[in-house]
Amino acid sequence: MTTEHNTKLNPLQLRQLIRNGGHRGNTSGLAPGYVQCNLAILPADYADEFLRFCQLNPKPCPIIAMADQPGAYLLPQVGTDVDIRTDVPAYEIFEHGQHTQRVHDLISVWRDDLVTFMLGCSFSFEEALLADGLEVRNISEKVNVPMYRTNIACQRAGRFGGNMVVSMRPMKAADAIRAIQICSRFPSVHGAPVHLGDPSQIGITDIHQPDFGDAVSLGADELPVFWACGVTPQLAIQHAKPPFCITHSPGCMLVTDLLNSRLSIL
Template structure:
């Protein structure tokens, strides 16, 4: 299926493509108008601490929803026939804070004590930026958004802590100001940028070597603009070292039936 046709799929149709293994890549630019979610799936005895971590760090960890009870893998609160075990293009499995595997479904590893957290994703605010005529370089270049570890400390909660991860989109100064105005209306999907300009000020050594995702071109006269990123929980999980947990693979989101427009503060 061509990229243009894939971009026109409804969230339900896209999830079916993902479930069947037809689509295994990142979800940026797909299912326009609908909320995409980062994931953190943790044992029940870590859930309350992680919930508190999200509450203390709403920019990198904006909470969209939580499974009703441990072991729930069907998530009707975010869409039709959503099965968290199969409906994300790729997942990362961690044991005691260490990355163990990247898998395309969770059918062989699902457990009855797992609690699913769904967190807002920056892909949701890309739509209003595009609608306002701003370029999103990772979409233009058909790559995953670049993401970087920073020296910006998160507020700790119990066993969870660590530094923020950010995503980056290059823009001219006037466009960056407009992006701040637009994204401030979307606190449920990371809100306004956390930094723009010199990457070194937030601990990024080489802007051309992202820690996650793909590098994009930065043209003359453009500033790198940084948003809090939903990969941050992965860093917090490495800090907490739960015996077992699962996250989305960076750029590979749960696409829901929730409308981005309902997240906006007008």
């Protein structure tokens, strides 16, 4: 099934395709109009601290929803027939803070003590930018958004800490100003950018070598514009070193039945 066909699927159809192994790439541009979520799945004895970390760092870690109880893998609060064990294209597994494997389902590793957090994703505000006529470079070039580690420290919560990860989209100055105005309306999906211009000011040494995702073209008349990114919890998890946890693979999100239009504060 082609990527062009996948863009025409509604969220339920897309989740079923993913569940059956029919789509394993990033989800940017798919199921337009619907909220996509980053994931953090942690043992129950780490969940309260992680929740506090998200509350203290709402730009990189905006909570959309969380499981009602440990072990719950069906998530009706975000859509019809959502099974967190199967409905994301790729997952990353960490043990004691170290990445151990990438998998395409969680059936064999699921545990009754795991708590699922669903966090806001930049793909939601990308739709608002496109609707206003702004180019989103990673979509126009059909690649995953470039993401970078920074020197911007997150606020600590117990065992969770570390620095922010940002995503980047090149824009001309006037478009960058408009993007700030648009994204300020969406605080639950990262809100306004955290930086624009010189990458070195936030600890990025080579804009053409992202730490996650893919490089995109950057014109001489364009500014790199940086948003807080939902990969940030992965670094916080590495810092906390829980014995076991799961995140989404960068760019591979949970596509929900929630509407992006409901996230705007205006």
